[in-house]
Amino acid sequence: HFDLRPWVRRDRLSVYLDWGYHWMEDPNELAQRLKDSGISEVHLSCWYDLANIDSFYRTFIPACHARGILVYCWFELPHVDIPFWDAHPEWREKTADGKDALLFWRYLMALEIPECLAATKEVLKSKILPYDWDGIDLAELYFGTENWGFSNSELFTPMCDYVRADFKSIAGIDPAELFDTNSPHYYEQ
Numbered sequence: 001h002f003d004l005r006p007w008v009r010r011d012r013l014s015v016y017l018d019w020g021y022h023w024m025e026d027p028n029e030l031a032q033r034l035k036d037s038g039i040s041e042v043h044l045s046c047w048y049d050l051a052n053i054d055s056f057y058r059t060f061i062p063a064c065h066a067r068g069i070l071v072y073c074w075f076e077l078p079h080v081d082i083p084f085w086d087a088h089p090e091w092r093e094k095t096a097d098g099k100d101a102l103l104f105w106r107y108l109m110a111l112e113i114p115e116c117l118a119a120t121k122e123v124l125k126s127k128i129l130p131y132d133w134d135g136i137d138l139a140e141l142y143f144g145t146e147n148w149g150f151s152n153s154e155l156f157t158p159m160c161d162y163v164r165a166d167f168k169s170i171a172g173i174d175p176a177e178l179f180d181t182n183s184p185h186y187y188e189q
Helices: 027-036 050-066 082-087 114-128 146-151 161-171 175-179
Strands: 013-017 039-045 070-074 135-137
Touching: 027 039, 027 050, 039 050, 050 070, 082 114, 161 175
Parallel strands: 013 039, 039 070, 070 135
Antiparallel strands: none
16 A cells, blocks of 8 residues: 555565455455565465456466466365355354264364265365466365363364264263263263
8 A cells, every 4th residue: 555665574484374254355466466575475265165266366376477476275174165055054163062063164073973074175176187286285274173171162172973972982982071061971080
């Protein structure tokens, strides 16, 4: 803004770019702005419906490459995308309070379920294969419990039936008991 430039500049910067904040921009102009800012590597969000991102990505990725910018496909698993969430309520991850794991903006899927993982792989392929990516970024594979741990059953995941049964087969208790104040296995005890 105001045609001001920073006094200090460093080339070869990496950025994480969420398409949801840039979908209305011209992909060529965005690529040039990134280049002018010293960006040499973009991790581009891939958790949107392919029908929405396709046109933008087919222009943006080559525009970046033409400017010497690498573009990586960035996933936020176990969030796949909203159409996948809508199509497969049976594979939605659960929180410790038994609700669907819709944590902040992420719609978490139970990738522990073999059928869900297989279907997820197909969705990921559909987002990887059509484009000339320079790599894949899976670095942020997490559930979302973050700093709350056991103290917040509304955010604690993974707690789908598959995980609970697996945990019980190993530990001998249903992990839901860790959140039940009447249970001898309540986490504070």
